[in-house]
Each structure stands twice: as C-alpha cells, then as structure tokens.
Amino acid sequence: MELTASRAMPGHGWVLAACLLLLMGLFAALVSATQLRPGESLPVEVQPRSDGVVQLRFELPAQVTTRWALWFPREPVSRLQLVAADGWRSETLQFFSVGADEGILPAGYAFLLPRDAHGPMTLEAEMAGGLHGSLRPVLAQATDVRRVERSGVALAAAVYGGLLALAALALALAHASRDRLFIGFFGFTVALVLLLQAMNGHLYGLPGVRFFGLWQLQGVSALTVLHAAAALWLIEAYAMHGRGYRHARLVRGLGIGLIALAAVFLLNLPWLAQVSQAVSASGWTLAGLAVLCMLVDAGRRGVPMAWTLTAATAFSVLAGVWISLSRHGLAPNGPLLHFGYQGTAVAFALVLALSLTHRIGDYRNQRDRDRLARQDTERRMRREAARADLSTALQTQLNGLDPGEIPWQGFRLLMDHLLPLVPTESCIAVLRGYQGRDHLLVEPSDALPSVEHEINHRGLTLRRQAVAGLALQQPVRASAGGPAVAMEALVPFQMRAPGWGVLLLRRAGGDGFTTEEMSVIGELARVVQLHVDQAAAAVKLRRSAEIDALTGTMNRRTIDLWIGRTFTDAERSGRPVSVLFIDLDHFKSVNDRYGHACGDDCLRAVSTALRSVLSDADMFGRYGGEEFIAVLPGRDGAEARAVGERMRTAVENCEVRHETQRVRLTVSIGIATRQRGEDAPAAAVARADKALYAAKRQGRNCVQVAPAVFS
Ligand SMILES: Nc1nc2c(ncn2[C@@H]2O[C@H](COP(=O)(O)OP(=O)(O)OP(=O)(O)O)[C@@H](O)[C@H]2O)c(=O)[nH]1
Numbered sequence: 001m002e003l004t005a006s007r008a009m010p011g012h013g014w015v016l017a018a019c020l021l022l023l024m025g026l027f028a029a030l031v032s033a034t035q036l037r038p039g040e041s042l043p044v045e046v047q048p049r050s051d052g053v054v055q056l057r058f059e060l061p062a063q064v065t066t067r068w069a070l071w072f073p074r075e076p077v078s079r080l081q082l083v084a085a086d087g088w089r090s091e092t093l094q095f096f097s098v099g100a101d102e103g104i105l106p107a108g109y110a111f112l113l114p115r116d117a118h119g120p121m122t123l124e125a126e127m128a129g130g131l132h133g134s135l136r137p138v139l140a141q142a143t144d145v146r147r148v149e150r151s152g153v154a155l156a157a158a159v160y161g162g163l164l165a166l167a168a169l170a171l172a173l174a175h176a177s178r179d180r181l182f183i184g185f186f187g188f189t190v191a192l193v194l195l196l197q198a199m200n201g202h203l204y205g206l207p208g209v210r211f212f213g214l215w216q217l218q219g220v221s222a223l224t225v226l227h228a229a230a231a232l233w234l235i236e237a238y239a240m241h242g243r244g245y246r247h248a249r250l251v252r253g254l255g256i257g258l259i260a261l262a263a264v265f266l267l268n269l270p271w272l273a274q275v276s277q278a279v280s281a282s283g284w285t286l287a288g289l290a291v292l293c294m295l296v297d298a299g300r301r302g303v304p305m306a307w308t309l310t311a312a313t314a315f316s317v318l319a320g321v322w323i324s325l326s327r328h329g330l331a332p333n334g335p336l337l338h339f340g341y342q343g344t345a346v347a348f349a350l351v352l353a354l355s356l357t358h359r360i361g362d363y364r365n366q367r368d369r370d371r372l373a374r375q376d377t378e379r380r381m382r383r384e385a386a387r388a389d390l391s392t393a394l395q396t397q398l399n400g401l402d403p404g405e406i407p408w409q410g411f412r413l414l415m416d417h418l419l420p421l422v423p424t425e426s427c428i429a430v431l432r433g434y435q436g437r438d439h440l441l442v443e444p445s446d447a448l449p450s451v452e453h454e455i456n457h458r459g460l461t462l463r464r465q466a467v468a469g470l471a472l473q474q475p476v477r478a479s480a481g482g483p484a485v486a487m488e489a490l491v492p493f494q495m496r497a498p499g500w501g502v503l504l505l506r507r508a509g510g511d512g513f514t515t516e517e518m519s520v521i522g523e524l525a526r527v528v529q530l531h532v533d534q535a536a537a538a539v540k541l542r543r544s545a546e547i548d549a550l551t552g553t554m555n556r557r558t559i560d561l562w563i564g565r566t567f568t569d570a571e572r573s574g575r576p577v578s579v580l581f582i583d584l585d586h587f588k589s590v591n592d593r594y595g596h597a598c599g600d601d602c603l604r605a606v607s608t609a610l611r612s613v614l615s616d617a618d619m620f621g622r623y624g625g626e627e628f629i630a631v632l633p634g635r636d637g638a639e640a641r642a643v644g645e646r647m648r649t650a651v652e653n654c655e656v657r658h659e660t661q662r663v664r665l666t667v668s669i670g671i672a673t674r675q676r677g678e679d680a681p682a683a684a685v686a687r688a689d690k691a692l693y694a695a696k697r698q699g700r701n702c703v704q705v706a707p708a709v710f711s
Contacts, residue, residue, distance in 0.1 A: 024343065027155075033154070054125040070123070076095045076220065091111075106201065166185075166350065177359065198212070228284040232254060238355065382421070390527055393413050414528040433495075471492065494529065553607055582668075606665060609653075668701065672705070691704040
C-alpha cells in the first residue's frame with residue numbers, strides 16, 4: 001500500500017482564519033479599552049526645549065470637582081519628573097525601575113496633579129534617556145487614567161498569556177515529537193515575551209528579573225537581536241525543512257552575528273549606549289528581510305503556510321521599523337501602532353504555531369508509514385517462516401515414500417501449512433493425471449463425498465481454468481443465478497499436459513481473498529509442487545541406478561549389495577543359498593547374424609523367460625553382457641539344479657520374434673551352493689562361474705553344479 005503524505009490538514013485554512021480573526025477581535029477590543037473616549041481628556045500643548053526639558057501647557061476647569069492627572073504612555077525614558085513654576089514637583093518615575101505602587105504591568109507613567117490645581121498651568125517634564133518624540137501626554141481625570149491603566153494591564157496580560165501558552169505548547173510538542181524545531185519555537189516565543197516585556201517596561205517590575213534594568217536600553221537591544229536570531233534559526237529550520245537553502249551559510253552567519261551583538265550589548269559598554277538602539281533595530285530589520293526571503297523561496301516551493309507567514313513577517317517588519325522611526329520622531333506615533341506591533345507579533349507567533357502543527361501531520365504520516373512497513377516486514381517474515389517450515393516438512397516427509405504416495409502426502413502438507421496462514425472454510429486440491437495418478441484432497445475430510453460429486457460436475461470448467469494457468473477469485477452460488485454464499489480462490493498447479501490440477505479455497509460470505517493471501521497461496525503451492533516433482537524424480541533416479549535399463553531386472557551393483565546381505569542372513573540362520581550363473585550360448589553369432597537390436601530383444605525375452613521360473617523370494621538380475629545371475633535363498637544344490645533345469649528349458653522353448661526373424665536360443669548354467677562358514681558370496685560366485693565354464697565345455701545348453709572343490 002502506498003501512502004501519500006498529506007501536507008495540509010483538511011480544513012486547516014478555515015481554522016487558521018477563524019483563530020486569527022478571533023485574536024484580532026480580542027486585540028481590537030482590548031486596545032480600544034486603553035483609549036479615552038472623546039471629551040474625557042483635555043488638550044495639552046507640548047513644547048520640547050533644547051535643554052531636553054519639555055514644556056507642557058494646559059488649562060484645567062476652574063471648578064475643582066475632581067482630581068486631574070497627566071498620563072504618558074510608558075516609553076523607555078530613564079527618568080521622568082514634572083515641575084511646576086510654583087515649586088510643585090511630582091514624584092520621579094523610571095522606565096527601568098518600576099515603583100511598588102505602579103503595579104506589576106504598568107501601561108504608562110501617571111502623575112496626579114495637585115488637588116487644588118485649576119486654570120492655566122505650565123509644567124516642565126524633566127526626562128533622561130532621550131526619545132522626546134514619543135512623549136504624548138494625556139490630561140484626564142484620575143479615575144479615567146486608572147481605567148486606561150487597568151485596560152493596559154489586561155492587554156499586556158492577554159499578550160503575555162497567549163505567548164506563554166504557545167511556549168508551553170511548544171515545549172509539550174518538543175517533548176512528544178523530539179523535534180528540535182519545537183524547541184526553536186519555544187526559544188523564539190520566550191525571546192518574544194522577554195522582548196515585549198522589556199519594551200513595555202514590565203520586565204523591570206517582575207521579581208527575580210528586575211536586575212535586567214541595569215542594562216537599560218542595551219538590555220532591550222540585546223533582547224531585540226536575540227529575538228531576531230531565534231526567528232532566523234526557526235524559519236530556516238521550518239521553511240528549509242529537509243532541503244538546503246541556497247544562502248544557508250549567509251543566514252547562519254547573520255544569526256551568529258546577531259548573537260555576538262547581543263553579547264556585546266550585555267557588556268554594557270557606555271559608548272555603545274547611544275547607538276545600541278539604532279544598531280539593534282538595523283540587525284532586527286536585516287533578520288526580518290532574510291526571513292522574508294526564505295519564506296518567499298519556501299512559498300514558491302509549496303511549503304505549507306509559507307505565504308501566510310510571509311504576510312505576517314512583512315507586517316511585523318513594517319510595524320517594527322515604524323515604531324523605531326516614531327520613537328525618534330521620524331514617523332507619526334500613536335497607541336494603535338504601539339499595541340498593533342504587539343498584536344502583529346502575537347499573530348505571527350500564532351501563525352507559526354499553526355504552521356508547525358503541519359509537522360504533527362508529517363509525524364502521523366511517518367508513523368503510519370513505519371507501521372505499514374513493520375506490518376509488511378512481519379508478514380514477509382511469517383510468510384518466509386511458513387515457506388521454510390513447509391520446505392523442511394516436505395524434505396523430511398516425502399523422502400523414502402512410494403512414488404504413488406508422494407503427491408498425496410505433499411499436498412496434504414500444503415493444506416496443513418496454508419490453512420493457519422489463510423483461514424478458510426474449506427480447501428480442496430484436485431490433481432488429475434499428475435505423475436500418472438488422480439488425487440482429491442479435501443479439508444475438512446468429511447466433505448469428501450459431496451466435493452467429489454461437485455468436482456466431477458465441474459471437471460471440464462476446472463480443467464479449462466487450470467490450463468489457463470491464472471489464479472483468480474470467483475463467487476460460489478448455492479444455485480445457478482442465486483446469491484453468492486462464498487468466495488472461492490482458484491490457484492492452478494503448473495503441470496505437464498495431459499495432467500492438470502487446481503487448489504480451491506473457500507471463504508464464507510462476500511469477503512474475498514486479499515492480494516497478499518492469493519500470493520501466499522500461489523507461492524506455497526509452487527513450493528509443494530517443486531518438492532513433489534523433485535521427490536518423484538529422485539525416486540526415479542534411485543530406481544534407475546538399481547535397475548538394468550535393458551531388461552528391467554536388477555543390475556550388477558544391486559545384486560552385489562543384496563547377495564552380500566543374503567549370505568550374512570544365511571550364515572546367521574544356517575540355511576542354504578544357491579547362486580546360478582546363466583550365460584547365453586553363441587550369442588555373438590545372434591548379434592552378427594540378426595543385428596544388435598535383435599540381440600537386445602533376445603536379452604529381454606531370455607530375461608523374462610528366466611524370471612518366470614523364479615519365486616518372489618528369489619533374486620534375479622543381469623550380471624553384465626549376456627550373463628544373468630539368480631540367487632535362491634533357502635535352496636540347496638539339488639533344488640537349485642531343478643530350478644536351473646527349468647530355466648534352461650524355458651529358454652530353449654522360447655522363440656524370439658524380431659521383425660520377420662524368429663530366433664531360438666539356449667543357455668548354459670553353472671550352480672554353486674553356500675558352504676558352511678561362508679558369510680560372503682565371493683567364493684560361491686567363483687565356484688558358480690567355474691561350473692558355468694564346465695557347462696560350456698560340456699557342449700552348452702546344460703546345467704552344471706559345482707562340487708565343493710574343483711580339480
Ligand atoms: N545385442 C547385445 N549384445 C550384447 C550385449 N552385451 C553383450 N553383447 C554381446 O554378447 C556377445 C558375447 O559374446 P562372447 O563372449 O564371445 O560369447 P558367445 O558368443 O555367447 O559364446 P559363448 O558364451 O562361448 O557361448 C558379444 O558379441 C557382445 O557384443 C547387449 O547388451 N546387447
């Protein structure tokens with residue numbers, strides 16, 4: 001089975017769009033809550049002076065019904081204090097050190113004006129740390145300022161909470177998947193949270209990390225470039241997943257440069273303080289552009305979510321650059337832009353998180369592929385084990401069987417090994433004319449009578465299907481045209497015509513056999529047939545080594561083997577054994593006169609005539625050329641002479657017909673009987689040979705029995 005790795009999850013785009021819309025809606029609601037409604041604030045005239053002091057002019061209502069406050073968004077000025085001409089001084093607020101009464105996530109600097117303040121007022125805002133362009137004072141009633149502060153806290157909490165939730169998710173995914181990419185995402189998110197906290201001035205009020213305020217703006221710069229390096233590494237790993245990026249070395253070099261820059265910022269060198277912001281903003285922008293290039297390249301290659309990430313990155317870079325410029329008074333500023341940057345950063349992190357969930361789909365596909373591969377391996381191993389088991393069983397159990405029993409036993413073993421692998425209701429092996437015999441094997445065996453009838457009925461069709469040689473599946477119907485009650489797998493055996501055979505397996509219901517099952521059936525059937533053919537051929541070969549090809553009687557090798565055993569048995573039992581040597585008379589002249597083919601016919605005819613005289617207990621064979629031998633266990637010399645005489649007569653009366661010729665032959669016979677103490681045949685054979693020689697000398701066509709000692 002082939003798996004296509006689905007890169008995108010179904011409905012993923014909709015989930016993403018819905019999440020983003022929800023997030024943006026939440027941000028819009030929270031940001032609007034941080035704004036004062038029209039009429040809630042009074043105008044303030046801002047006049048920066050060359051000595052760094054900013055003059056603020058405004059007019060409070062004459063009626064003192066409520067307390068007024070001046071509120072500044074929390075920008076990174078190191079110190080801020082308001083001074084009135086009459087000597088009134090506000091408390092001093094610092095960006096890098098949050099006072100205990102400012103709360104944990106202050107959104108701005110709030111100064112309560114004197115209780116009785118009314119009419120026109122001029123205040124001087126003394127600040128250190130630059131960034132005058134970002135000073136946007138808001139004059140409102142103290143209760144409204146507190147509400148704006150509370151909304152700011154809620155917005156910041158939502159931003160940090162969302163990002164920290166994504167960081168926790170990244171850690172969980174990293175643990176589950178052991179993919180370094182999720183650790184990268186965790187690092188990216190944590191760096192983003194720290195950066196936003198540092199930029200919003202929240203980091204310096206948190207217990208445990210307050211000390212970070214020591215680095216002042218250089219700390220913010222270090223976090224800026226670290227965040228840029230994390231984004232660079234993460235996007236390179238995500239977008240270039242499994243494939244080298246053309247400019248990978250450049251990107252890595254930039255990343256290492258940014259980390260080195262962060263280390264330099266953390267040295268807190270005084271001369272760097274002035275330029276750290278500009279340098280870090282440039283590094284951040286450069287990294288953003290590199291990320292954009294990689295994402296565009298990835299988008300072109302069809303990496304999922306690459307275009308969405310490109311859009312989110314472009315927004316983030318633009319917002320970041322804009323904020324940087326506006327802080328230096330080079331671009332218009334506004335709360336929406338400030339908070340919008342935070343929203344864009346969170347949206348970017350969310351899009352990235354959703355993009356990374358594609359990896360989960362990849363893992364799932366990979367796991368499915370692994371599982372399928374494992375199942376496939378297990379199946380192959382089971383199949384291989386079954387094949388090996390069957391081969392071993394066939395090798396041991398077919399050995400030494402009668403040729404007629406070999407196919408039956410072989411196909412019985414096939415069923416025994418096949419049925420546990422391919423569960424079926426019934427299994428039938430039909431063999432016709434296979435090695436000269438018909439076989440029908442049925443499992444379960446009590447179905448044999450009905451199967452026999454059915455197979456006879458289907459004989460012609462089955463034969464046609466067997467000869468076609470194609471394994472197939474077909475429905476089995478209870479009646480012609482009726483519904484299918486079972487599926488039948490038909491696997492033909494490859495047999496030499498006119499023999500044919502098929503294996504039929506039936507499975508109840510409509511469930512057919514899988515391709516794998518059909519293949520296993522075919523493979524095991526082939527294995528069995530191979531072994532059966534080999535076993536039958538081996539028997540044939542063994543027989544041909546024992547039998548004389550011309551006469552079909554034992555050959556000399558077999559006779560030598562058996563005569564030795566007969567003599568050993570006779571010595572043990574004390575019974576007599578006689579050996580007869582029979583030689584055709586003047587056979588050379590038969591060959592010369594009628595030809596060799598006629599001579600062969602004569603040898604066959606004489607062999608049959610001689611054998612006809614002997615009993616089953618006697619041994620007979622061709623000893624070589626025109627010489628035969630007979631071994632008669634339990635017969636003494638007199639009995640052997642009588643047998644020899646009958647043999648001689650049988651040949652004498654035999655007329656061999658070859659084409660138009662009629663040939664008559666005679667034989668001379670020499671006989672010897674085992675003597676006491678002889679447990680080997682050599683001496684008796686030699687005496688029989690001498691007796692034969694004597695018979696030839698006597699004039700042939702006669703029988704001579706060897707005396708104990710020839711003179
Ligand atoms: N056609 C045929 N002839 C064979 C075969 N084996 C041996 N012969 C022949 O048997 C003949 C044996 O001849 P000889 O040993 O001279 O004996 P003989 O002619 O039978 O004469 P005597 O044994 O003395 O009676 C030879 O001509 C062999 O060629 C065989 O397998 N087929």
